[in-house]
Amino acid sequence: MKIAVCVKQVPDSETRINLAAPAAKLDQTGFTRVLNPYDAYAVEEAVRIKEARGGEITAITVGPVTVKETLKKDCLAVGCDKAIIVDDPLLAGADEAAIAEVLCAVLKREAYDLILFGIKAIDDDSGQIGILVAEKLGLPHVSTITKLELGEGSLTAHREIEGGREIVDCPLPAVLTCQKGLNEPRLPSLPNIMKAGMKPMQIVTCADLGVAPPASLVEIRQYSPPPARGACRLITADDAAAAARELARVLNEEAKVI
Amino acid sequence: MPNIAVFIEQRDGAFKKVAWQMISQARKLADANGGEVWGVLLGGDAAAAAALAGKHGAHRLFAAADGLERYDSERYGTALAAFCRAQNPDLVLIGATAMGRDLGPTAAAKLGCACVSDAIGLKFEGGAWEVRRPVFAGKCFVDVVPKTAPAIVAIRPNAFMAADGGGAAAPLASFDAGQAQAAPKAVVREIVSADGGRVELTEADIVVSGGRGIKGPENYALIEDLAAALNAAAGASRAVVDAGWVDYSHQVGQTGKTVGPNLYIACGISGAIQHLAGMSSSKCIVAINKDAAAPIFKVADYGLVGDLFEVLPELTKAVRGIRG
Numbered sequence: 001m002k003i004a005v006c007v008k009q010v011p012d013s014e015t016r017i018n019l020a021a022p023a024a025k026l027d028q029t030g031f032t033r034v035l036n037p038y039d040a041y042a043v044e045e046a047v048r049i050k051e052a053r054g055g056e057i058t059a060i061t062v063g064p065v066t067v068k069e070t071l072k073k074d075c076l077a078v079g080c081d082k083a084i085i086v087d088d089p090l091l092a093g094a095d096e097a098a099i100a101e102v103l104c105a106v107l108k109r110e111a112y113d114l115i116l117f118g119i120k121a122i123d124d125d126s127g128q129i130g131i132l133v134a135e136k137l138g139l140p141h142v143s144t145i146t147k148l149e150l151g152e153g154s155l156t157a158h159r160e161i162e163g164g165r166e167i168v169d170c171p172l173p174a175v176l177t178c179q180k181g182l183n184e185p186r187l188p189s190l191p192n193i194m195k196a197g198m199k200p201m202q203i204v205t206c207a208d209l210g211v212a213p214p215a216s217l218v219e220i221r222q223y224s225p226p227p228a229r230g231a232c233r234l235i236t237a238d239d240a241a242a243a244a245r246e247l248a249r250v251l252n253e254e255a256k257v258i
Numbered sequence: 259m260p261n262i263a264v265f266i267e268q269r270d271g272a273f274k275k276v277a278w279q280m281i282s283q284a285r286k287l288a289d290a291n292g293g294e295v296w297g298v299l300l301g302g303d304a305a306a307a308a309a310l311a312g313k314h315g316a317h318r319l320f321a322a323a324d325g326l327e328r329y330d331s332e333r334y335g336t337a338l339a340a341f342c343r344a345q346n347p348d349l350v351l352i353g354a355t356a357m358g359r360d361l362g363p364t365a366a367a368k369l370g371c372a373c374v375s376d377a378i379g380l381k382f383e384g385g386a387w388e389v390r391r392p393v394f395a396g397k398c399f400v401d402v403v404p405k406t407a408p409a410i411v412a413i414r415p416n417a418f419m420a421a422d423g424g425g426a427a428a429p430l431a432s433f434d435a436g437q438a439q440a441a442p443k444a445v446v447r448e449i450v451s452a453d454g455g456r457v458e459l460t461e462a463d464i465v466v467s468g469g470r471g472i473k474g475p476e477n478y479a480l481i482e483d484l485a486a487a488l489n490a491a492a493g494a495s496r497a498v499v500d501a502g503w504v505d506y507s508h509q510v511g512q513t514g515k516t517v518g519p520n521l522y523i524a525c526g527i528s529g530a531i532q533h534l535a536g537m538s539s540s541k542c543i544v545a546i547n548k549d550a551a552a553p554i555f556k557v558a559d560y561g562l563v564g565d566l567f568e569v570l571p572e573l574t575k576a577v578r579g580i581r582g
Contacts, residue, residue: 013512013532017397026398037513096373097366122512124393126375128363131331135367140443141331143360156447160507161356162458164451168330170444180513181506217372217409221388221401226538232545232558240564244572247544247562252580255560257521257542258464258488 001055003046004112006103006130007039007075009067010123022224033066035074038118040185041178045148046116047079048183053150055113060106062086062099065203076196077188088205090213093220100132101214102206107137109209114155117177119144127177134175141175142168146182260293260382263320263347263408265338266311267357268302269329276353276415276461278314283380283418284351285315291382294318296347297428300337301326304430312428314420319428320345322435328449329357332442335364340436342369347408349387351380354412355460362412372404378417378518378539387411395512395535415461416518452507457491459510464521465537467493467510471526471547471566475503480570481525487577493517493537495527511536526566529554546570 011031019026035043046057059075061067064087071083086102094102107115115137117130127143134141146165147158159166160179188196206213235250237243251258262284267274277297284295297311297319304321311319322337338361342350350365352358354376366373378399379390386403389411393400404411459465466488468481478494485492493510494503510517512535522540527533529545529552537543538557545558548565555561562569 011394013395013535014530015394015397016531017394019398096363100367120375122395125391125395125516127359128366128373128375131360131363132367132373135335135364141364142444143331144356159356161449162461163456164449166446167448167450168444169447174444180509217370217404217406218374219403219405221403223393224399224401226392226396226399229538229543229557230559232555232561234555235560235562240568241572243562243564244569245576247546247560247569248573248576248580250560251521251542251544255521255542258577258580 001049001053001114002110002112003049003055003057004060004107004115005039005042005046005057005075005080006060006115006117006133007043007071008036008061008121009033009063009070010036010121013037013122019223019225022222024222026223033070035070036118036121038120038122038178038180040074041180041182042116042118043075043078043080044183044185045178049114049150050079056081058110059083060103062091062102068201071201072196073188073193076199077192078186082200083202085201085203086205086209087203088213090206093216094214095216095218096126096128096132097217098214100129100136102209102211103129103133104136105209105211107133113172115139115173115175117175119177119179130175130177137175139173139175140170141177142170143177144179145176146179148176148182260291260348261296262288262293263296263298263341263345263350264316265350265352265358265361266297266299266307267353267355268299268307271302273302273307273310274353274355274461275420276355276413278310278420279416279418280351280353280413281311281314281316282421285423287380287382293348296320296345298338298341300334300435301328308430309427312425313422315423315425316428318431320431320433322433324435326435328446330442330444330446331360331364332444334361335368336437337435338365339368341433342408344433350408350410352410352412354414358412362410366410369408371406372409374402374404374409374411376414377411378414380411392516392539395516396538397535414518416463416520457485457489459491459493459508459515459517462491462517462519464488464490465493465510465517465519465540466490466523466525467495467527468498468525469495469527470497472498477567478504480566484523484570484574484577487574487581495533524554524558525570527554528552529557
């Protein structure tokens, strides 16, 4: 089994975005950067497949080389065999379509049976790249999977939908995007983090891949802080029951939301 | 003429209400900027969709049904791309639902066009569309301009209000959905319902969520009872999900669902930034927590400092009284 896992480094979910006024760019200096949490499910699933059937896992990312530590600790140290980083200043500000194009250029260099993604990255919350890559490579995809069973040359995946799930049969090779619930990602052990430093990590540019930096189809105009919320009105009463009744009354008569 | 196509999502004949929200908003934009609003229906009952689409402001409804009864990305993606090639809409709106989040990028890749996810605002200015969407799960907004026509934009449910303009049924037109009848590679073998009748988090008008303050899985029933009384969806904080008290499909937050209901009631939730990210676009926020210093009160419109074990049963009772 040759498996590719496409990952992204993102600011930690506890990160505060300090943006007082609209700005053309978002200042991301000083953010703590981690592996995108959804990508951890993709990495873990790949490792479990490798443990069960053997094979090789390549972790692939597009981003500055500052991603190295994350790749080492959260991908190579938990079972990925090698990593490829596309680091190219010409890709600064690239949109989903452009990043997908670059990933395709990397993925085309080898014949992967399975290409895994997280459902979305928690910074731009876009959730498109895995699906775009599948379409551009002409491969079938199943998105938002919470369960995976591999057969011979095929797979069955459970895809989360509102109020239930679809059970999807799909031939290999295929692209999957992984949702929370698929597995419980393991933590890297210290010895494995040490050993991960020995695993190959290749850093390439678009030129190395033989592609021109793809054009973005979406232009970013500005970032702005979300609208400020008004002050909180505290509901008080003699006891909990009276306070609960007063809250219900206020929500019904004043806020008119129930 | 900036014609706007709106994808009308149906599953087993039931329409998603985000379609009517999008058509209503699209009609406002069309009235201001010229152009028409077109409903696009794949599978389902075209006559029923035409009536509802017309009522909310659509000028026409395009429908195709062959091989499209049940969603799969390949057939629907092919059909939507074929529609766009034939009719050349300027903008295609799709609900940011499980189906829409899958269909949008699939069709966009086929068309080589721009795709914007999970939008909450839409403007037409100087001949271009400007789309507003939350990033970092709502910690900030970004305004983007798609550079292609069509552009596909997924709209978050409840971002726009449905408006019944009282219009007549939209005239029906069929279209050639291309190779949509061909057998897909990835086949949806079966659809399994989680538990019947549950209100879905991302499209609920009201969400009631429980956090660590519920102390154990057995007390989640307090959340579900209030949710049932309000016909609301039941949510949870990451702490509750990670403790295994409820299924992850209930999780609201940066690593769970992002919701924007009319009313969000946070019970025993302290308000960690990762949770706030998933619900801060809610129109009205109520916090019930015994710790008056909990950060959740900073984003709440109404706060009740108290023991949720005492407050929630009474609140449920009071709500039942109001809603009969």
